Amino acid sequence: MNLENKVILLTGASSGIGRNLAVQLAEKNCSLALVARREELLNNLKKEIAGKVSGVEIYVCDVTDKDKVNTVVQDVINKFGRVDVAILNAGVGVKSGINDFDTEKAKEVFETNVIGIINFINALLPDLLKRKAGIIAGVSSLADARGFPGSGFYCASKAAATIFLESLRVELKSYNIKVITVKPGYVRTPMTDKNKFPMPFIINADKAAKIIIKGIEKEKRIIQFPLPTVLITKLLQILPDPLFDFIMQKEPPGKKK
């Protein structure tokens, strides 16, 4: 899809990958509806890109709040007429090893990373189905591959997001609505800045945004990167359980060096 003159709704626009996506999408002469909770960051971003885009509006919204999400989507449609591309990128990552175990953290992770995506799709679907057009790009992660120790809540939430998006992709194909699953490896952002463990093949958020935009333009089913991490996670997926357990116990990703 040529993104010129398209209306793009982007969640998690205030920081990291989302912020970089917004800055680069602004160069495409599209209209942007930017969603996040931190208003000041959204306002700064709006000021930065206002001269470049054909239209930009910010929407302060917690993706876990279904009523607010419904209102935001209606406001975006009222303002811009439609949503051509929804990039559902908002997400949280928390440590969830046995020393950090907490049901509230699990709720936050699942409600943001899974229900947050579902809330937006729920609000967007009637209009997309009516128009039989559009792209939904949900941001999952290569962490969906297996249950990495210390990151159980995050991995499980991303696995749920990936499986949900896959099912939606097949279902919406006959309505000419494309569903794309974005699966980054490690990307340097405020989310990963707090990690104390090694993050192999980490790339910067600017590069990640470039890859994601190119993948959306090509309407790829899965946008996954970087290649070495993709290959390693594919290998880990087919690894027999005893071998996976052995490797992970020897070098758990959450282990402090």
Ligand SMILES: NC(=O)c1ccc[n+]([C@@H]2O[C@H](COP(=O)([O-])OP(=O)(O)OC[C@H]3O[C@@H](n4cnc5c(N)ncnc54)[C@H](OP(=O)(O)O)[C@@H]3O)[C@@H](O)[C@H]2O)c1
């Ligand atoms: N960085 C990586 O290595 C990596 C790897 C794979 C996948 N990902 C995924 O990529 C996406 C972006 O992550 P990032 O690395 O760019 O992290 P980030 O810099 O922490 O950005 C996360 C974004 O999500 C928004 N957000 C979080 N909770 C929200 C909520 N309840 N309601 C609305 N917005 C919310 C934040 O905005 P506010 O706080 O202003 O609301 C922020 O804009 C996430 O889905 C993440 O899981 C990241």
